[in-house]
Amino acid sequence: xxxxxxxxxxxxxxxxxxxxxxxxxxxxxxxxxxxxxxxxxxxxxxxxxxxxxxxxxxxxxxxxxxxxxxxxxxxxxxxxxxxxxxxxxxxxxxxxxxxxxxxxxxxxxxxxxxxxxxxxxxxxxxxxxxxxxxxxxxxxxxxxxxxxxxxxxxxxxxxxxxxxxxxxxxxxxxxxxxxxxxxxxxxxxxxxxxxxxxxxxxxxxxxxxxxxxxxxxxxxxxxxxxxxxxxxxxxxxxxxxxxxxxxxxxxxxxxxxxxxxxxxxxxxxxxxxxxxxxxxxxxxxxxxxxxxxxxxxxxxxxxxxxxxxxxxxxxxxxxxxxxxxxxxxxxxxxxxx
Numbered sequence: 001x002x003x004x005x006x007x008x009x010x011x012x013x014x015x016x017x018x019x020x021x022x023x024x025x026x027x028x029x030x031x032x033x034x035x036x037x038x039x040x041x042x043x044x045x046x047x048x049x050x051x052x053x054x055x056x057x058x059x060x061x062x063x064x065x066x067x068x069x070x071x072x073x074x075x076x077x078x079x080x081x082x083x084x085x086x087x088x089x090x091x092x093x094x095x096x097x098x099x100x101x102x103x104x105x106x107x108x109x110x111x112x113x114x115x116x117x118x119x120x121x122x123x124x125x126x127x128x129x130x131x132x133x134x135x136x137x138x139x140x141x142x143x144x145x146x147x148x149x150x151x152x153x154x155x156x157x158x159x160x161x162x163x164x165x166x167x168x169x170x171x172x173x174x175x176x177x178x179x180x181x182x183x184x185x186x187x188x189x190x191x192x193x194x195x196x197x198x199x200x201x202x203x204x205x206x207x208x209x210x211x212x213x214x215x216x217x218x219x220x221x222x223x224x225x226x227x228x229x230x231x232x233x234x235x236x237x238x239x240x241x242x243x244x245x246x247x248x249x250x251x252x253x254x255x256x257x258x259x260x261x262x263x264x265x266x267x268x269x270x271x272x273x274x275x276x277x278x279x280x281x282x283x284x285x286x287x288x289x290x291x292x293x294x295x296x297x298x299x300x301x302x303x304x305x306x307x308x309x310x311x312x313x314x315x316x317x318x319x320x321x322x323x324x325x326x327x328x329x330x331x332x333x334x335x336x337x
Contacts, residue, residue, distance in 0.1 A: 026136035029143050029169070033125045036169055040122070042067045042198065045171075046191040047119055049076070051292045052184045053332060054233075058293060062119050062187070071203045072112065074119065075212075076295075083308070085295050086212060087111070087288065090203040094288065095281055096295050097205070098306055099212035104205065104281035105297065111288045116149040116160070118174045118187045124162050126150075141166055149176065155322065157184060170194070185292075205281065227271045227310055229255050234330035236323065238262040263323065265316035267331065271309060291329050303328050 024032075045064040050057055058078065065073040070089060077084040086097040094107040117123040128134060131147040138144065145162045156178055163173040170192040176185035201207045229244070239261035247254040249270070257267040286299035296305030303324040304313040312331060314324055 023138070024143075026134075029136070029164075030129060033128060033164075033169060037122055037125050040068065040194060042194075042196050043121060044191075044193045044196045045119070045121070045189060047187050047189045048079075049119065050186045050188075052182075052186075053292060053329075064119055065198065065202065066120070066122070067198050067203065071198075072120075073203055073208065081308075084212060086208060087295060088203060088205055088208055090205065092205065095205050096288065096297075097209050097212065099209060101306060101309065102213075103306065104209060105284045106281040107284055107286070107288055107297065109287050114287070115151050116176075118160065118176050118185055121171055121192075124171060124174065127160065128162060138166075142172060143169070152321075155179075156326065168192075168194075227253070227269070229257075229269060230331050231257065232267065232327045232330045233332070234326045236261070236263040236319075236327070239264065263316070263319055265314055265319055265324075265327065267327075268313045268315070270311045270313075289325055291325070293329075293332065296328060298324055298328075 043064075043066050045062075047062045047064070049060045049062050051060070059080070061077045061079055063073075063075045063077075065071075072087065072089040074087040075084060076086070083100060086095075086099070088095040088097060089111065092106075094109045094111050096105045096107070097103070112120055112123055116127055127147045127150060128145050130150070133148075135146040136144070143164045143166060145164075147160055147162065149157055149160050151157055157176050158179055159177040159181060161173075161175040161177065161183075162171070164170065165172050171187075171189045173189070174185075174187040175183040177183050231241075236259075239259050241257065242260045243258045245256045245258075247256065252271045254268060254270040257269075259265050259267070284297045284304075286297040286302075286304075289296050289298045289303070291305055294305050294307045296303055298321055300321065301317055301319075302313060302315045304311070305328065306312070312328070314328055316324065319327070
């Protein structure tokens with residue numbers, strides 16, 4: 001009887017030891033992620049990003065290149081429309097390129113270090129490492145973390161779920177969630193290639209603009225200046241629409257919407273002729289901001305962006321950066337004024 005008991009205890013000990021060896025703790029995975037990040041020199045990633053906007057969704061194909069320490073190339077292409085934007089970082093600074101409009105903007109920005117980036121691997125690792133209260137779970141194939149986000153101006157997206165492949169700790173799926181944990185941004189990674197090689201000019205601004213324009217339809221000649229005016233759906237308490245004014249300009253048309261009250265602001269929409277691209281990008285005061293449907297620039301008192309060939313700008317002396325962003329995100333269609 002005693003021998004049987006000893007044998008049973010030994011067997012149980014072996015089973016428990018094997019189980020312990022087969023499973024990694026949260027601390028184990030975090031340590032491995034830190035080590036992997038330290039060894040990572042570069043990567044190329046392909047992903048699909050789905051943005052939920054009310055009852056609608058927009059899907060973007062995203063291609064991300066990164067070369068250590070600070071070179072980035074993020075190409076976002078609308079899956080349904082032939083439209084793309086590119087965020088580029090090199091030794092000259094941070095650029096946002098809109099090939100179809102022949103536009104390039106330069107920012108003095110510490111992007112992408114200044115906030116969470118759902119499609120950048122090292123940003124996800126940073127979010128995991130920094131959040132000491134992150135939740136951790138595992139499945140057969142994945143390690144799953146739920147962390148706080150580091151969006152400076154967006155309290156609407158405070159949480160994210162990061163799913164990593166157990167095989168190589170590469171990103172599998174990231175869901176950025178609202179306070180009720182509804183996923184508003186989902187990034188599904190399809191190809192991840194670590195420690196890849198790049199050509200000398202892969203992060204050059206002019207080369208990337210030229211390459212991106214190859215295969216694009218002919219530029220609009222600007223004769224048709226008509227466009228559909230869009231209105232914000234994000235409501236600010238005590239603010240109301242008071243007027244709309246159309247102004248003819250030399251190379252297109254401009255519409256100015258005025259909202260008055262405690263949180264007053266002006267929304268300008270403008271369609272202009274596509275011009276020959278300048279060799280020097282336009283310098284923009286402000287920080288890069290992801291508006292979902294496009295990339296914009298936000299400063300203390302204004303936010304500007306381009307979408308579907310239209311330039312937009314919101315100016316206000318008493319809206320916070322967060323409010324500017326939320327109003328801008330809601331300018332998406334014909335809505336009640």
